[in-house]
Amino acid sequence: MAGLKLDIFFAFLLYVSVVSSPACCIARLVDQLNYKASSCKHVPLFVFGDSYVDAGNNNYINCPEINRANYFPYGESYFEKPTGRFSDGRTMADFIAEHANLPLLPPYLQPGLDDYYDGVNFASGGAGNLEETFQEYHVLSFKTQIGHFRKVVQWFINKLGNDEGKKAISNAVYLFSCGGNDYLSPIFSPFQKHLPYSDSEYQELVFGNLTQHIKEIYDLGARKFAFMNLPIMGCLPAMRIYKPETNGSCYEEMSSKTRTHNQALSRILFELSNNLNGFHYSLFNLVGTMRKIMNHPKKYGFKDGKSACCGGGRFRGIQNCGQDENFELCESPEDYMFWDSYHPTERAHQTFADIMWNGSSRSFISMVGPYTVEQLFQIEVAGNTNPIDYIKNTSSSSQKYFD
Known part of the structure; x- marks a missing residue:
């Protein structure tokens, strides 16, 4: 009965608006009612x-083939294209x-x-925290x-009105994978090979930019952030062969x-x-997870944790x-942690995402915190500032995971 009364109220509200409002206001009201009904x-x-999370933005920018993945055999295992x-x-x-019961997000x-x-x-393969990172590839910084x-x-x-629009932005979850290219670009980019910075000075630049970017997104209303630390950069298949004198070591x-x-x-x-x-925030220990798989692939359901499937x-x-x-x-990408010389297979991505989501895998203990991504989705934000009704990952301290 309560649901019927609510439907009648919304119908009446819509009727009043139709007879008394211009077309643009009617369209917004319909959007608001549709959003409330499904939200x-x-x-x-x-x-x-x-590139660890790029869904295809680089297909639509003027970047070289090496910085795109819109050709065979990329996508073969799931999309078949x-x-x-x-x-x-x-x-x-x-x-x-x-x-999160969402569709695959488009680029x-x-x-x-x-x-x-x-x-x-929004992600773009080759992007970094610094504006200069791989900019010769025209990536989206x-x-x-x-x-x-x-x-x-x-x-x-515009669609939902000021209050509902800001509430939607504040209740959203924001997923980040960024930083690795800031350290690869000085190696491979001709524009960054001779930077006048020490390693510590360069890292200060990277984190200065990252902190600024996070605060900008926060100022736009974001409150729930999901991060992963850098992957096992020195042990990527490409890095194992970068210096011949290392003889295949990291x-x-x-x-x-x-x-x-x-x-x-x-x-x-x-x-x-x-x-x-x-x-x-949630921080996933990606490097620690990859190290475990690299050193003991069979223990975690893989056959090879060092070589790429394709390359x-x-x-x-x-x-x-x-x-x-x-x-x-290779014949079976699911046997490998690495798909190509830099990037994980779908099987590895699924392993990582499962840990990020609920952190419950007995094989990968203490790899995410202080929240899991699932808990971030459960946090409800009132307006665009105050969090209410959330469950913190009380089994851990805030910095326990991040070594």
Whole structure:
């Protein structure tokens, strides 16, 4: 009976608006009513970052083939065609969306896209925290991605009105994968090979930009952030063959930068959570998870944790997957942690996303915190500032995971 009265009320409200309001106001009211009818625990997901979560934005920008994934065999395992994802199938962002009962999020640059109720993917392969990172590839930098997000915020406000639009933005979850390219670009980019900075000075630049970007997104209304630390950079198949004198071992210089970055990321997020009202975050220990699989692949359901499924040369560390006739392709990508010389397989992405979502895997203990991503989706934000009705991951302290 209560539901019937509510339906009658909404119908009456719509009738009054139709006879007394201009067409633009009527359209907004219809959007608001439709949104309210479907928004019971409906939480959008917005994705920022690099090729680990790119859904295909690089398909629509003028970047070279090496920085796109819109050709065979990319996408073969799930989509049976290339989509622009740097994997044989879905990515962590896709699996998180599925866990949240959302559709796979489209890339922001997809032509004709005009609906953002469920969220959208801004990520771009090659992007970094620094504007200069791989800019010769014309990638969408973190700063550019935030510019696109500003337009989406305005879209929500235009569609739902100021209060409901801001509430939707504040209740959304924001997923980030960013930082690795800031350390790869000085190695491979001719524009960054001779930077006048020490390692510590360069990292300060990276984190200065990252902190600024997080605060910008926070100022636009975001309150629930999901991060992952850097992957196992020094042990990527491409890095194992970068220095021949290492004889296939991990590249220690890159591993050292990864450790320093990840320690700083943990500290900075902890500080932001103490200084920004309503800032809640999840940090996934991606490097630790990858190290476990690399060292004991069979224990975690893989057969190979060091070599790529697709590529050339030793460890298939040459990044030529699908790009020339000399590339090699394994028979079973699900047996490998790495799809190509830099990126995980769909199977690995699913493993990572499952841990991020609920942190309940007995094989990967203490790899996410202080919240799981599932808990972030459960947090309800009143207006655009005050969090209510949430469950903290009380089994851990805020910095327990982030070494």
